[in-house]
Amino acid sequence: MFKTIGRRLLSSQSTLALRKKPLQPPEPIDEAPYPLPTSSRGVERRRLDDMHYGIARYLKRLTYAPLENPSRILELGSGTGAWSVEAAETYPSAEVVATDMSPLPETLKIPSNLTFKQMNFLDPFAFRPGQFDVVHMRFVMIHLPNPKNYIHSLASLLRPGGWLLLEDVNHTLLDAKRPVGPGVQALYRGYYEYMHKQGVDPGVGASLKNMLQTAKQFSEVNEAVVPCYMNPKSTEDPALQDLGEILKYSIDGVYVGIMDKVGPAGGITPEILRGWRREVNDPERDLRIDMHLTWSRKM
Known part of the structure; x- marks a missing residue:
C-alpha cells in the first residue's frame, strides 16, 4: 500500500522537470550518521519528494517566516533539491545554495539562481559568517549528534535580521485514546536503540524551540506544531489527512531503509515492521506524530 501511495503522489508532481543534459555529480559522502540510502535516486528520492510536496500543499507557501526579499538563501540537507528549487523559483532574484552529503539527482532541472555544494555537516561549515538571509534545515537535526551544539554555528551563518528555519519531527507515535500497541512498542525499541547508538535524538523536534530560545541568538523564536495523523478519521481537515x-x-520508508541498509544492527525485522503496519492502519486507533516547524530571527 505504501509504495502505491508514493507512486500516486509522485505522478502528480509537476514542479520538477527532466534536465536535458544530466549532471555529473561526485559520489555521496558516507561519514555522516544518515542511516538511509542515498537521497538522489530510487525509492529514497521518491520518499523525500513526496514529503516535500505534501508539506508544501499543507503550508501553501515556502515557510511561515516573513522572508520579504532575501538575497542569499542556504539549505543545509537539500536531499532531492525540491525545497531549494522552490525557494529559487519563489525568489528569482536571490542566490540559493543547496548543500547535502549526497549529490542532487541527475535529472533535476536546476534554476539558474541555484547552485549546489556537497558537504558533510559533521565538518566545519565552508561558509563565512553572516553570508545568508535565510538558512533552512528540514529533518536534518534528527540525524546530527548533539543537535543543540549546531544552533550557534547555524546562527553565525545569518546576517542580523536573517531567518533560521528548522523543521523536524518528534519521532514518538502517540495514541489519543490508549497506549500504543505491542507492534509500535517493538519497533520503537529497535529504532530508538539504533538511533541512540549513533548519538542522535529521534525526538529532537520537540526540543527545537527550547534549544533556539536557550541559544540567545534570536530576537524572536516561533513554532508551529503540526499533528500528522495516521488515521484519516482522526481529523476532518483534508490537508491534515x-x-x-x-x-x-514516509516513516514506513525510513524503517525499510534502515532494515535494508544496516540489517540486524538496525533493530527492525520484517516481523516487527509488519506489526507496526497493522497498528498504524488500525481504523480504531488515533495515532499521530507531531511535526515541529520553527522560524527564528537573528538579533
Whole structure:
C-alpha cells in the first residue's frame, strides 16, 4: 500500500522537470550518521519528494517566516533539491545554495539562481559568517549528534535580521485514546536503540524551540506544531489527512531503509515492521506524530 501511495503522489508532481543534459555529480559522502540510502535516486528520492510536496500543499507557501526579499538563501540537507528549487523559483532574484552529503539527482532541472555544494555537516561549515538571509534545515537535526551544539554555528551563518528555519519531527507515535500497541512498542525499541547508538535524538523536534530560545541568538523564536495523523478519521481537515497519509508512507520508508541498509544492527525485522503496519492502519486507533516547524530571527 505504501509504495502505491508514493507512486500516486509522485505522478502528480509537476514542479520538477527532466534536465536535458544530466549532471555529473561526485559520489555521496558516507561519514555522516544518515542511516538511509542515498537521497538522489530510487525509492529514497521518491520518499523525500513526496514529503516535500505534501508539506508544501499543507503550508501553501515556502515557510511561515516573513522572508520579504532575501538575497542569499542556504539549505543545509537539500536531499532531492525540491525545497531549494522552490525557494529559487519563489525568489528569482536571490542566490540559493543547496548543500547535502549526497549529490542532487541527475535529472533535476536546476534554476539558474541555484547552485549546489556537497558537504558533510559533521565538518566545519565552508561558509563565512553572516553570508545568508535565510538558512533552512528540514529533518536534518534528527540525524546530527548533539543537535543543540549546531544552533550557534547555524546562527553565525545569518546576517542580523536573517531567518533560521528548522523543521523536524518528534519521532514518538502517540495514541489519543490508549497506549500504543505491542507492534509500535517493538519497533520503537529497535529504532530508538539504533538511533541512540549513533548519538542522535529521534525526538529532537520537540526540543527545537527550547534549544533556539536557550541559544540567545534570536530576537524572536516561533513554532508551529503540526499533528500528522495516521488515521484519516482522526481529523476532518483534508490537508491534515493528506499530510498524515504521506508521513505514514514516509516513516514506513525510513524503517525499510534502515532494515535494508544496516540489517540486524538496525533493530527492525520484517516481523516487527509488519506489526507496526497493522497498528498504524488500525481504523480504531488515533495515532499521530507531531511535526515541529520553527522560524527564528537573528538579533
